[in-house]
Amino acid sequence: MREPGLSRRRLLGGVLAGGAATVLGGCSTRGDAPRTASGDPWRQFAGTTLNFISENTAPTAAIAADLGPFAELTGIRVNIVTLELSALVQKVALDLASGQAQYQVIYADPYQVLAPYSKGLADLRELADDPALPGSADDFADFVPVQLDASGRFGHDGKVFALPYDCPTMIWHYRRDLFEKHRARMADDLGFDPMPTDATTWEQYLAIARWFNDRTEDVRYGTGHQAKQHDSLMCDFSNVLWAHGGDYFGNGTEIGRIGAVDPGPCRLGDERAVEAAEFYRKLLAVADPASRTWEWNDLGAAFRAGRIAMCPNWHEFAADNESVLPGRVGYARLPAGPVRSANHYGGCGIGISANTLPNERGAAWLFVNWATSKEVQLRNLRSSAGGGTPTRGSVYALPEVEAAERRPSAMPNMLAADAVRQAWQPENAGLRPKIPMWNECDTAIYTQLSRMLAGDAGPAESMREAARRFDQITARGWVAAR
Incomplete structure (x- = not known):
């Protein structure tokens, strides 16, 4: 949560694609994303374009300013659409109802997107455990437990619809x-x-x-x-x-x-x-x-x-x-x-539209996996464009992150780390x-x-x-x- 210009509820508007403005076309029938045989699982969907719709949050600002590494890793282009939350919810609802996926990756506010539209989101466990894709559902244990539940789950069937992405508390x-x-x-x-x-x-x-x-x-x-x-x-x-x-x-x-x-x-x-x-x-x-x-x-x-x-x-x-x-x-x-x-706790996760076609869904998983990874969360902390606070426990254990909890700090949000660690304990967490x-x-x-x-x-x-x-x-x- 940053201001001015990067507050959680302030309209930024526009579409960012590696820092450049783009305009998305309307929904139309389209084929699946390309998939090529590759010894590198990160490169199998090279040439794909994904659309990520997000509220204007600190992590999104940092990622939008630093998409080059993802493009180099995967060959995938990502357009990032940022909207005020109520406008985002309207667009997501219409997109999910359309049966198609103009927005493959979705900022899934737990209360206005996840709870009412969980049936329209993919179960990320299936993608994480797909042997053809990078990742494992076992890695989900690295997320702060209360955040994974509050931001990612809806119902008792064990499904995970979103991975913790931001965590304002x-x-x-x-x-x-x-x-x-x-x-x-x-x-x-x-x-x-x-x-x-x-x-x-x-x-x-x-x-x-x-x-x-x-x-x-x-x-x-x-x-x-x-x-x-x-x-x-x-x-x-x-x-x-x-x-x-x-x-x-x-x-x-x-x-x-x-x-x-x-x-x-x-x-x-x-x-x-x-x-x-x-x-x-x-x-x-x-x-x-x-x-x-x-x-x-x-x-x-x-x-x-x-x-x-x-x-x-x-x-x-x-x-x-x-x-x-x-x-x-x-x-x-x-x-x-x-x-x-x-x-x-006011955090949100990012998920994938269940309307995505198989290859498109795999490409979207690569982005979700990358955007919530330990490495990217660390880069977000260092970012001058926004940043955010990590949702993975392993990031807090890094020596440079531990050092940033004390002044002078190169990552000033970490000055609140001791307080939020206490706040995220189950007995102290406040969940609407x-x-x-x-x-x-x-x-x-x-x-x-x-x-x-x-x-x-x-x-x-x-x-x-x-x-x-x-x-x-x-x-x-x-x-x-x-």
């Missing part, structure tokens, strides 16, 4: 220089050490925010949030919901990792969810008032501008933080609530429901939260109304799926 960003400057005075006033640890609670976070509001002029506010009436508000609130022991549905962890068509009754009206909403309203009451107009990019900009002392935000803003506030920002796992710490109707449910929850923050409804009323809407939406989706 919400963690605690804080002005380490200000915390160190005021540490002794804050500890005396608050009765606890303010430096973030595994024992820090959300109530303590609230107290720290109030202290910055009242006791120093170094920043205007102690905390800021991405609380615009937008997907960002759901993301921000969910950390607090899960930390309080609430969830969107029963068995929420399983639904977040594996997915479900029928998730059962919504649990937002339960006591713990209402308690979470009450706390969230209290937290936003002391936050920068502009928070209600901010999504993640706005929040990141406010933090870097020195307006706020801390915030929960996506970890891949670390590189931007370091460019503006070098050496002055720290990162930690999010605070714990009454039940646990929960850190919202992976259900076909999630997009409508998302709108329902952030609409009700916005009403609550505006004072138009209380926490209990907002949560009950959100639960009622969820049940209407998922019931309709369940009937349609049958």
